[in-house]
Amino acid sequence: MRKNAERRAALVDAAIEVLAREGARGLTFRAVDAEAGVPIGTASNYFARRDDLFTQAGGRIYERLQPDAATLGGMAEGPRDVAQVTALLRDAVGRISAYRTGYLALLELRLEATRRPELRAVLTERVREDVEENVARHLASGMPGDATSVRLLYLALNWLIVEHLTLPGVFAEEDVRRLVGEAVERALPREETRPR
Structure with a gap:
């Protein structure tokens, strides 16, 4: 080779x-x-x-979807509140949406993984690592919310991205931004939704 x-x-x-x-x-x-x-x-x-x-x-798709150093640094700076979580997640949705072909290819790979055990094993490991890395990064940052909140947001926002990229007429850009904020507000425990 x-x-x-x-x-x-x-x-x-x-x-x-x-x-x-x-x-x-x-x-x-x-x-x-x-x-x-x-x-x-x-x-x-x-x-x-x-x-x-x-x-x-x-x-390669996962490499290209990773946040840059400035975004990761943003978690270490600024307030540790709902507004910051919302801003970071809006950035993530925007970054993923900007790489439309990559995300659509990833959806194709997920479907293909149902028929290819080797691919399924690779994707399962990679997605599990990605989710756990997001949980660990979030918890270490001191942002509001626990591991379950991060996982719920991951699941909700992934489907929002699927809708937005595959059927863009379902939700307009302003709807996507608003729904990200609503998802954060509803996923975080009530006592943690007030700015600190």
Whole structure:
């Protein structure tokens, strides 16, 4: 298998675009080559099997969805109140929405994982780690809410993002912003919803 890391990354990014546009059935080596603008046969030189494309695409999506250092630093600064939690979650929804193809590809991967045990194992581990990392980061920040609050917000906002990206006419941008705020208000325990 080829070792050029830059070319491999470009092929994985192309696979994400193909997944988002054509679904898992459309993810072929030939389609990835065409999307990446490379000679036919290039992807098969970098990936032994289609399953490798699926798992590496999933990993790459999560890399690209991670908050940047400034966002993570924002959790360490400013007030520890509901308004700050709301602002951080609005930022997360905005960041994910801005990478529409990545999130749609991730939905395709989740569906494909119901048929591919190896992919299911990779995604299960990655999503579990992501959820637990979010819980740990939130708790360490001193923000209001407990682990259950974080998990409830994760579940609610993920479905809001699915609606927003797959059926954008259901909720307008201002509805999405308002619903994020409402979800935070309702998920946090009442005694913690007052600014400190």
